[in-house]
Amino acid sequence: MHTSTTSTVALVPWSAQQLEQATQGRWYLDRIPSHPIKRILTDSRHAEAGDAFLALKGERFDARNFVPQVAKQGCQVAIVSEPIENLDICQLIVADTRLALGHLGAYRRREYPQLKVIALTGSSGKTTVKEMLGSILSRCAPTLVTRGNLNNDLGVPMMLLELNADHQYAVMELGASHAGEIDYTAQMVQPHVAGILNIGTAHLGEFGGRDGICRAKSEIYAHIQANGTAIVPAADDYTAQITGAVVSKQRLSFGEGGDVYASDIELLAQSSRFVLHTPVGHRQLELPFAGLHNVHNAEAATAFALAIGVGLEQIIDGLVAAKNAQGRLNFIYKRNTLFIDDTYNANPSSMRAAAQVLTQQAGFKVMVMGDIGELGDASEQEHHDLGRDISTLALDVVIAVGAYAIQTAAGAASNSAQNNIHAFATQADALKYLIQLIDQHQHQQMSFLFKGSRFTHMETLMTDLMEKF
Structure with a gap:
């Protein structure tokens, strides 16, 4: 292992x-x-x-x-x-060595009762909110933040093994690939503040539907410490079910209609401006993250940080200084061409959000999308619907790559008379077409977005294309 x-x-x-x-x-x-x-x-x-x-x-x-x-x-x-x-x-x-690892992580966590712990989960946005919180809290005191994808029943205890007496905060991302996993890891980390960002369709196959996803992620609320705070999304279509799972007396909501929300939102090519409203005041800021979904991520990060006791000015400073994780909407320029690397992972919601970011860019816009995994029996329909929705956006060319590329293209064809989506079974075939596109538009500014689930390794296709410049 x-x-x-x-x-x-x-x-x-x-x-x-x-x-x-x-x-x-x-x-x-x-x-x-x-x-x-x-x-x-x-x-x-x-x-x-x-x-x-x-x-x-x-x-x-x-x-x-x-x-x-x-x-x-x-x-x-x-x-x-x-x-x-x-x-x-x-x-x-x-x-059992797997359980022994969990016991070791829990033992280390218990050694530091002064530690203030945030635990978060959700179908999308976990990594970005985690990075935002890391930027905010590390300005206040030494902070342990979940690294990479160490968010499962093995990764969480491995992160807890890194705790030492210097740490004052910990931000723990909790993932779920089966029922009971978050119950297990949340009990291990003993959070003071915990919450769900959203209920989407990531890992749809493992849970048999969004109701199952909601139940699995709601396990996080059972282990908030006494006098702790539950964080809930105010504008999710599962808000009622999420709120029903909360047992803590103290709670803070984020998003439209919530305790923490954004107004006067202006989406720019690589950032966003908005007014951030909170129970302790409001401030205007420019967030160095593109896309409306990242405005919502900032709302969530603010709610978590307020609940753990951080002041609004420190939160704003941390948000403004935050950086995206590798493979999360990273903007790379080569000559007059923009490459957006969003290859870290994908689910249907994040794929739609990334496509919206591409529409904000300059020049000839090309979206290169790999398959989305872990959708189970819904895979064909989810890819079809994705193609249908993305075909309505102001993109010049969409290139679907992988086993479900045909379904994505069929969804686009059902909704648009434009023949701007192309399906390829392999990256090698897609690369040949991408090179032709560049030759055809070599005197024009171009913007490319690459995204797919982790197993598709879309960063390889992006690197291969960049090497042609």
């Missing part, structure tokens, strides 16, 4: 007794490490002297097979569910 462990924080070492206590495990043959354990890893490639290698087990892999290898690399401690005979390594035997 290769989970990113890249960290810039000072890790707190573990004693053998702490590991035993946290995991409810036992040391095999009473062989106990004599030195502190500097870090806990699930990636065998990086294990070395001073580490503890935690051997996860999945349907198609068993990292216990890598224990002999990490021993050769100098790693002296392994956390396993079954002992390995005749191996020169200290072995902590636990009932």
Whole structure:
């Protein structure tokens, strides 16, 4: 199991007794490490002297097979569910290594009761709101922020292992790929403030519908600490169901009709201007993020920050200084051509929002969209509807790439007489057409947007095209 462990924080070492206590495990043959354990890893490639290698087990892999290898690399401690005979390594035997990782994360979280924790979930916008909150809170005090996609039942405890006494805040992004996952991770992080951004169609296949998605994400509210605050979207079509799941007395809403909302919105090519209204006052600002959806993300970030005790001026400063994560509407110029890299991931809502951002750009506008995954039985219909909606926008060419490109093109054809959408099964075929487009419009300013689900690797197609310049 290769989970990113890249960290810039000072890790707190573990004693053998702490590991035993946290995991409810036992040391095999009473062989106990004599030195502190500097870090806990699930990636065998990086294990070395001073580490503890935690051997996860999945349907198609068993990292216990890598224990002999990490021993050769100098790693002296392994956390396993079954002992390995005749191996020169200290072995902590636990009932389930996946659950042991959760126990370790929860143990570390309990060690810092002074820590103020925000937990957030939603179908789209989680990464951007997380980055906005990181910008706001890190200006106040040291803050731990979920890195990359470490937001599941393995990633959340891996992030908690990075906590140290310097941290005053933590922003934890919680994802859900199955019912009960957020219940598990929210209990682990013990948030003071928690909330849902929206209920969309991401992971539609896993939950059988939006009702199931709403129930799964609403699990986050059950674990808000006493006197904590629940954050709810005021303008979501699932607002009533979300609000019904809240158990906290204190709550703060965001969006149209909410406690925190934006007015006088002006959408610019790469930013937006608006007046931000809150219960403690209002301010005008220019947000360095494009698109109406990012205005809504700023509303949400403001509500979370206010609930954790941050002042309005500090919030504004943090929003103005915030930066998008890699692969999230990053604007890249090469000669007179704009490439918008939004390849980090995609769902139907975020694909529509990105297309709107492209309409604000200059010149000949080309949208290159890969497949959206995890939609289950609704995949064909969702891609059809996406093509239908995007065909109404002021875009010059739309290029659909992947297994559902035909459905996307069919949706566009059902709604528009314009033949400006082209379907390709492979990136190689799409690249040939893109190169032709550039040749045809070489004396014209052009703007490209690339977006798709993570598994489509649309950044590869974008890079291949940029290399042709």
